Amino acid sequence: MVEPRVVAPVQESKESSLDGNELARTIVQIAADKKAEDIIMLDIRGLSIIADYFVICTGTSDRQVRAIAKDIDEQLGKRGLNAVHVEGMTDAHWVLLDYGSVIVHVFDPATRDYYRLEKLWAEAPRVLVIQ
Numbered sequence: 001m002v003e004p005r006v007v008a009p010v011q012e013s014k015e016s017s018l019d020g021n022e023l024a025r026t027i028v029q030i031a032a033d034k035k036a037e038d039i040i041m042l043d044i045r046g047l048s049i050i051a052d053y054f055v056i057c058t059g060t061s062d063r064q065v066r067a068i069a070k071d072i073d074e075q076l077g078k079r080g081l082n083a084v085h086v087e088g089m090t091d092a093h094w095v096l097l098d099y100g101s102v103i104v105h106v107f108d109p110a111t112r113d114y115y116r117l118e119k120l121w122a123e124a125p126r127v128l129v130i131q
Contacts, residue, residue: 020045020052020101021127023081027104028128030075031057034068036106040118041128047121052101054121058112062092069095069106 018026024041031039036057045052059065066089073083076099085098093111097104105117118126 018081023076023099024053024055024102025128026076027055027072027099027102028057028130030072031055031068031104031106032130034071035064036068037131038112039128039130040126042118042121042124043127044121044124047124051098051103053127054103054105054117054124056105056107056112056117058107058109059092060109062108065095065106065108066092069097069104072097072104072106 028039028041036059039055039057042054042056043052044050044054057068059068069086069089069092073086076082081099083097084100086096088095093108094115095104095106097106107115
């Protein structure tokens, strides 16, 4: 018999009551402050059940990709928001941060060009674009 996995409840704070749009915009600002390039916020509601928004951005090197992702994680952590899942920090070619309603993709230029998520999700409205 397989034991069910126990998941710790998400810690709530008064600032963690951000809706998906506000959370995504906060993430965009943090990424911009860390000098991320080609930041795109996509509204994927109605297209997918995995999240409401994607934030996609590029760091110029693996070091910057990691720094952008860590800063997003740290800044949101200070507000009581912890990622449900983080992936890719070691290699830092594509770091994924999952905050439930918002999924953040931080790419290096070659990996972003290869996967072209914004083209894959071309039907999603672009809420914000910062180049």
